[in-house]
Amino acid sequence: MKFINLLKISLSAIIRNKMRSFLTILGIVIGVAAVIAMLAIGNGSNNSIRETISSMGTNLINIKPSRPVFGAVRQASSSSTVLTVDDVVYLQNNSKLIDAVSPELDGSGQIVYGSNNWPTQFYAGNEDYPYIKKYEVASGRMYTSKEIKKASKVCLIGQTIVENVFGDKDPIGEVIRFKKIPFTVIGTLSEKGDNTFGQDQDDLMLTPYTTIMIRVQRQTHLRAIVLSAKSEDSIEETSAEVTELLRSSHKLGIDEDDDFEIKTQEELISSFSSVSEMMLVLLGSIAAISLVVGGIGIMNIMYVSVTERTREIGLRMAIGGKGKDILRQFLFEAMLLSVFGGIIGVIMGIAASNIVGSILGWPILITTSSILLSFLFCTFIGVFFGWYPARKASALNPIEALRHE
Amino acid sequence: MENKEIISIKELHKHYRVGDETIKALNGIDLTVNKGEFLAIMGTSGSGKSTLLNILGCLDLPTKGDYLLDGINVKSLNRNQLATIRNKKLGFVFQSYNLLPRTTAIENVELPLLYNPSVSNAVRKEKAEQALIAVGLKDRMKHLSNQMSGGQQQRVAIARSMVNDPVVIFADEATGNLDTRTSFEIMALFQELNDKGMTICFVTHESDIAAFTKRNVVFRDGRIIKDTQTKNIVIARESILGLKNEDYILN
Incomplete structure (x- = not known):
């Protein structure tokens, strides 16, 4: 038929x-x-x-210290002191594949402005930090390398803080107190909205890492190093190169384990x-x-x-x-x-x-x-x-x- | 041409096994039907006439003996070849019409040609129309089968049986469900087709229906007991006129 x-x-x-x-x-x-x-x-x-996760930057690579073990107790990675500014400089000088690299410190605290106060999160890095983490300056300006060198008490704030602490007032040039230290607001960050995990990505304050290290946390080690690869395709090679460089910077022997962990965005996504x-x-x-x-x-x-x-x-x-x-x-x-x-x-x-x-x-x-x-x-x-x-x-x-x- | 043998049966037997018993439904039949004959196969139920019709219609195969249909020995054919023979050489008209429900008259008539891949759409349509015109249903081609009277449905069935230009049409109690007038009209149609040269085998147990045919073959217990030419063939058109008009409504 x-x-x-x-x-x-x-x-x-x-x-x-x-x-x-x-x-x-x-x-x-x-x-x-x-x-x-x-x-x-x-x-x-x-x-x-x-x-x-991609909005945080697909080329992003995160380096954290391994969780150190004292006796039989595994400690939080923040208690480790292996990552230092020297590592960042070493990577800057020796890597061929890195696009930009920055130290990273973070923590939380209360912002006080006049009679307003607001609990928030701070992040600190060098002048490349916003570029690596895909933050954009909405108004005002980014801090300069000179301000980093001097550990200036300046900061940029996210839109949530602008709204809740300043309301309609222009925050640029105002002075807020954070951990009893006065910070001058030199800029605001563009809005990013909530992420899938429900975190407000605009509730943050950004400062030079030197300011946090010297004036707030009084420490010489870093919580993390963040860097971006030149392209998404070279992430694997870059993280391999960074591993090598850090091992030599930390003078680790062949049979010693890495004292740091490298996480790419892809791993985070998966x-x-x-x-x-x-x-x-x-x-x-x-x-x-x-x-x-x-x-x-x-x-x-x-x-x-x-x-x-x-x-x-x-x-x-x-x-x-x-x-x-x-x-x-x-x-x-x-x-x-x-x-x-x-x-x-x-x-x-x-x-x-x-x-x-x-x-x-x-x-x-x-x-x-x-x-x-x-x-x-x-x-x-x-x-x-x-x-x-x-x-x-x-x-x-x-x-x-x-x-x- | 006139004496061309359409059906030729020699020493035909058909046995069924029911449990341990063997039933001899047909017991040595010899029958020859020539082109242009109008044959009535008669007999009481159980006489073997239905069994013979199934074999003649290539729906069943004989246990013993030969059956030549239009020169082809049917015995050696398989299921698919039998289907092709039925499609190209035979036409069937059933007691209960067997039209597809909720389907137009023309679609019902086209059906056999759908199973013949060598017939094109245009030819199929034209042949179906011609067949419906031949049975007097020119105005009812697009009517649905279930919206028609019994007589009209049987006309559609007759059109379907002749659409493939068969060598013979088998009708199985084709007037069994119809009233007298309509029966006569159907017989008139068969007579008309026969006059045009169509060979028809008509199975019935009613002798007044058999009177419209040219030859009567009577069965009993699987054997032919009588095979006669009808002496006074009744013309169906005239019989209709003889009926009392007030008793029946014209379709």
Whole structure:
């Protein structure tokens, strides 16, 4: 039989039984819609984690001291004193792959301005620090290398502090007190918003690292060193080179372990997305189960349909339909049903995802691959579950089929 | 041309096994049907006429003996080859019409040609239209099968049986579900087709229906007990006129 005739026969059989066809595809529709929506939600949260981390800079490499062990007790990495400004200088002078490098110190404390006060986080680095960490100056200016050398009491503040401490007042030139030390506000940072983990990325104050080391924390070691590679592709090489340089700077022997840890953004992304990827697989499999149940629905109805249309099958055989024609017709009907269900399901899935996205404010990402995947899957289900009833129909004896009541 | 053998059966046997018992449904049949014949196969139920029709219609194979249809020995054919023979050489009309429900008359008539890949869409449409015109349903081509009367449905079925230009049409109690007037009209249609040269085998147990045919073959217990040419063939058109008009509503 010609394909076009087959299509015609199957299609008219489906149209002839509109209500039944609709009920048959309902399971597939819900299954596909569920798969699309679940994957959209899962992919969306995955993607937003990735974006958050990337917004900190994809070329970013973080060096922290290893957690030192005293006796049998592993200490916090901040208690280690192995990273120093000398390391930063050593890297600056010897690395060929580093784009920019800065010491990093952080901590928390209370800002006091007049009668206002505000608990916040401070970060300190050199003049390249905002560049490495993707901070931008919104107004005022960045501190200079001269101010770093002099450990000047200057700072830049994030928008959350501007709003809560200064209100409508222009903060530039004002003096705030932090840990009893007066800091002159020389600039503000552009807004970055909350990240996926719910942290406010604008609630911070940025100062020269020398100021913190000498005037606030009175220490000579660094909490971390941050640096950026020249490009995303050279991150691996850069971190290898940095490891070598730091080992020689720290005069570590061949059999000694690194006394520092290097973390790239990619590692950070993978450690954070592992949870959401697990969720994605979980959601996806629940949705896939509903798709399989939908497929079983198709099998049931096709099976009933074969029994119900026994006479029709007998007639088709009597007027020259071969077993394989009958098989193809019923298989094709099942496939068409599941493809129709798939199309409607995709539309409903996209709609449902967008509704969820706009009502609950969840990040949604509908990928072509998820649409393609669920579509192929439901076509496969149509063939798989349609085969048995179709086989049964094709094996009917035409004489008995024609006599069937 | 006139004496061309369409059906030739020699020493045909058909046995069924039911449990341990062997039922001899057909017990040595010899039958020859020439082109242009209008044959009534008669007999009570269980006489073997349905079994013979199934074999003649290539739906079943004989246990023993030969059956030549239009010169082809059917015995050696497999399931698919039998389907092709049915598609190209045979037409069927059933007691219960067996039209596809909720499908237009023309689509029902086109159906056999859909299973023949050598027929193009245009030819298929044209042949179906011609067949419907021939059975007097020119105005009802787009009507759905379930919106038609019994007589009209059987006309559609007859159009379907002749759309593939078969060598013979088999009708199985084709008037069994119809009232007298409509039965006569259907028989008139068959007579008309026969006059145009169509070979028809008509299975029935009603002798007044058999009276419209040219030759009566009577079965009993799997054997032919009588094979006669009809002496006074009744013309169906005239019989209709003889019916009391007030009892029936014209379709």
